[in-house]
Amino acid sequence: MDLNFSTADEEYRQRLRTWLKENVGGGGSANAVMKKAEEDSGSAKDPLAGARAWPRKLHDAGYVGLPWPKEYGGQDASFTEQVICAEEMARVRTPPLINTIGLSIIGPTLVQHGTEEQKKRFLPRILRADDLWCQGFSEPEAGSDLASLRCRAEIDAEGFVVNGQKVWTSLAFLSDWMFLLVRTDPDAPKREGISYLLLDMKTPGVSVRPLRNAAGGQHFNEVFLDDVRIPRENLVGELNGGWPIARSSLDHERSGLSGVIALEETLGRLWRMAGQLKRGAKDALEDPSTRRALAQHWIEIEGLRHLGYRTLSDQIAGKPPGAGSSVGKLFASELRQEMTRTALRIEGPLGPVAKRSPHVVDRGRWHAAYFDALAHSIGGGTSEIMRNVIAEKVLGLPRSQDD
Numbered sequence: 454m455d456l457n458f459s460t461a462d463e464e465y466r467q468r469l470r471t472w473l474k475e476n477v478g479g480g481g482s483a484n485a486v487m488k489k490a491e492e493d494s495g496s497a498k499d500p501l502a503g504a505r506a507w508p509r510k511l512h513d514a515g516y517v518g519l520p521w522p523k524e525y526g527g528q529d530a531s532f533t534e535q536v537i538c539a540e541e542m543a544r545v546r547t548p549p550l551i552n553t554i555g556l557s558i559i560g561p562t563l564v565q566h567g568t569e570e571q572k573k574r575f576l577p578r579i580l581r582a583d584d585l586w587c588q589g590f591s592e593p594e595a596g597s598d599l600a601s602l603r604c605r606a607e608i609d610a611e612g613f614v615v616n617g618q619k620v621w622t623s624l625a626f627l628s629d630w631m632f633l634l635v636r637t638d639p640d641a642p643k644r645e646g647i648s649y650l651l652l653d654m655k656t657p658g659v660s661v662r663p664l665r666n667a668a669g670g671q672h673f674n675e676v677f678l679d680d681v682r683i684p685r686e687n688l689v690g691e692l693n694g695g696w697p698i699a700r701s702s703l704d705h706e707r708s709g710l711s712g713v714i715a716l717e718e719t720l721g722r723l724w725r726m727a728g729q730l731k732r733g734a735k736d737a738l739e740d741p742s743t744r745r746a747l748a749q750h751w752i753e754i755e756g757l758r759h760l761g762y763r764t765l766s767d768q769i770a771g772k773p774p775g776a777g778s779s780v781g782k783l784f785a786s787e788l789r790q791e792m793t794r795t796a797l798r799i800e801g802p803l804g805p806v807a808k809r810s811p812h813v814v815d816r817g818r819w820h821a822a823y824f825d826a827l828a829h830s831i832g833g834g835t836s837e838i839m840r841n842v843i844a845e846k847v848l849g850l851p852r853s854q855d856d
């Protein structure tokens with residue numbers, strides 16, 4: 454494994470830096486960057502116009518869907534270029550992408566398992582944020598034990614008729630499409646009776662009810678499916694063959710270097726906050742325990758980065774991300790929580806001060822970040838489940854009897 458970037462890679466980095474300088478500037482606010490993208494595109498007014506315009510602009514410049522085949526709107530670029538792209542975008546703090554679920558989960562899944570027709574129909578629209586996607590896996594009685602899902606699809610001449618409920622569906626209220634798991638053979642062993650479908654959210658019978666999270670925000674939702682018709686051509690892979698495809702979607706969800714980059718960004722903010730806060734006559738940053746904690750976080754982020762490079766080198770060798778992606782997911786979500794705890798320790802009694810108070814530190818960011826970090830060790834599979842996957846699939850330990 455060679456961890457150095459080639460001359461061509463570094464040239465690519467320089468070209469990208471120039472483009473980002475012209476289009477993002479010196480770290481303007483996310484809203485300003487999206488507004489400018491919207492103005493540049495002259496797009497018709499829709500409530501998400503700014504949020505869609507930014508990924509479109511990136512796509513026009515060739516900076517999304519890098520490893521996807523050119524014939525479906527991708528760049529046929531190397532994974533290394535993808536990493537450089539992610540690193541550089543994090544460095545200048547580009548706005549978040551509204552089509553992340555499409556880009557990072559269903560897009561790669563369709564590249565791997567979709568029919569030719571599905572790739573042509575869906576991939577270009579994912580890249581340009583024409584379609585926003587949500588993930589309909591979890592159900593009220595099927596989260597960690599996903600294979601127990603009960604959402605049922607009957608099969609007739611035209612396709613599937615779906616009845617059931619999904620829950621914790623991130624961004625369902627904004628989404629145009631959902632990829633979902635349904636039970637198509639209730640008599641088969643539970644992993645062998647599941648199919649993987651693509652659902653147009655405007656289909657009659659789909660209702661979305663938003664749920665408020667612990668921090669008061671609207672992010673995930675309940676989705677009810679009552680006699681929802683899905684055409685046959687929206688089946689991904691074989692009938693009753695959805696489980697291995699779902700596993701590959703989860704591996705895509707848990708892999709990638711974007712987590713590392715986000716953590717690096719968080720550490721930078723933490724460092725700046727500690728540099729501005731006074732502890733008596735001194736800066737908080739001069740406190741040895743603060744310095745030790747920040748250094749420890751830096752070391753762990755570097756460890757995580759190299760783990761990401763290892764996955765990357767596997768991908769370059771043609772291997773899809775496997776169960777090893779669970780190691781990075783577990784480590785990143787636990788580290789994120791530890792970093793927010795460090796922030797609140799540094800802030801001390803000022804940590805919980807409300808956003809509008811004159812005494813608030815760093816606009817109350819760390820209090821909110823602490824709650825947000827808790828969700829990271831649940832969404833995409835809990836930390837306990839990651840440990841189970843690592844034990845079984847990475848370390849080869851035996852499964853428990855009742856699993």
Ligand SMILES: Cc1cc2nc3c(=O)[nH]c(=O)nc-3n(C[C@H](O)[C@H](O)[C@H](O)COP(=O)(O)OP(=O)(O)OC[C@H]3O[C@@H](n4cnc5c(N)ncnc54)[C@H](O)[C@@H]3O)c2cc1C
Nearest residue numbers: 588589590591596597621622623828831832833834835837
């Ligand atoms: C922010 C966020 C966004 C999400 N977005 C989506 C989404 O877009 N689409 C979607 O489908 N889902 C989504 N989810 C749901 C998420 O995948 C589930 O919450 C997660 O898989 C856990 O399932 P559960 O909530 O049913 O908890 P449960 O499975 O009931 O688990 C409860 C507790 O028991 C532990 N536990 C369960 N089984 C075991 C075991 N075998 N060994 C050890 N411990 C165990 C768990 O670790 C957990 O601590 C999201 C969740 C969050 C927090």
